[in-house]
Amino acid sequence: MQNQDEIAFGDELFLDENKSKETPKNGAPQKIKNFKVNLEAKILSSKKVIIVPHLNADFDAIGSAIGLTFIVKKLKKVPTILIDDPYQTLDPGVQKIIGDVKQDISIVNCDSYLKNKDENDLFILTDVNKSNLIPLQQELLDKDRTIIIDHHGTNEKTIEATDTYISPTVSSASEIIAKLLLCLFKAKISSQMANYLLAGIYLDTNKLSKNVSSDTMAVASKLIKRGATIDYVTSLFSEDFASDRRVQNLVGKVQMFNYTIAITTGDEKEIYSSIELAKAADYLLKFGVAGAFAIGNIDENTISVSARSKAEIHVGEVMQQLEGGGNQFSGATKIVNSTPDEVSKKLMKILIPKYYVK
Ligand SMILES: [Mn+2]
DSSP: OOHHHHHHHHHHHHHTTTTTSOOOOOTTTHHHHHHHHHHHHHHOSSEEEEEEEEEOOOHHHHHHHHHHHHHHHHTTTTEEOOOSSSSSSSHHHHHHHHHHTTSSSSSEOOHHHHHHHOEEEEEEEEEEOOOGGSSGGGGGOOOOEEEEOOOOOOOBBBBOEEEEEOOSSSHHHHHHHHHHIIIIOOOOOOHHHHHHHHHHHHHHHTTSSSSSHHHHHHHHHHHHHTTTOOHHHHHHHOHHHHHHHHHHHHHTTTTTETEEHHHHHHHTTOOOOOHHHHHHHHHHHHGSSSEEEEEEETOOOEEEEEEEEEESSOOOHHTTTOOEHHHHHHHEEESOOHHHHHHHHHHHHHHHHOOOOO
16 A cells, blocks of 8 residues: 655655755655754754664665764764674675774774763664664663664654654665655765665565555666666675575475475584575475475584565464574574584474474
């Protein structure tokens, strides 16, 4: 269903393009305008602004976070992006972006942030609204010093914040930030920043093939006018060959139980990223199984399990039995001081009495 807010905003983008001096229609784009005023006031009244994308930051999380740094700098404040994931576990394209911007933008992990934290710090959460998906303890966030910009639905884990712009009908957090930047802050962003924002939109719309509104297209068009190119964005999405080999290797090692459960157990000496394990499990789910599990070392001492299901098996509950968690469709756990084979056997013991019918 289309949201009137978004459609009208598209019109306004168009008006803006023609440098119209007409007073914009009231009501529809008002929500984002009010939000902009509050965002600006909160940034101006704070010393440091900590931008918090979700754990395992993807293109939308990092693109929107980088876009936000422009607004913060424009208001003469110092932005810091908080990323606590080990660098090598991030998507290679996200690693590349971080590598390219880290000269100009301070990106810190939780430990180093906590050493310098101040109670006047302002937190801006982007592409996330839930306490279990951010690297910080929720207790650190005061609701008056927390702003949320997101396009995901809310639930009981949603963090309390006085100022929020949460709109599940918008394609991505990057679309929201691009609107703020281009239409409300009239920012002259660089072509690189335009690329990062377009990458965020591209990811969350499956390359502009789903969840695309006229606004999404208008914003994408504006970003391209600012110098973003589809070529560059596509190059960020290209997969790393060695990483893809590891994923396909995991897929090749799969054991199918009664055509219902697919378990793949990685080589004990091989280190996989969490993303590779998740990709292998996702891949296995394509073959008519009810649940897929990929097990492998993510560092020398830690085994991780990535679990996926089409719903018949509640993989979150299965992962809980291995001290992890998740939901019906997706789950994970980390286990220290074990081997992939041991974890595989444990997992089978949990699964087989319940699901494996001889
Ligand atoms: Mn997103």
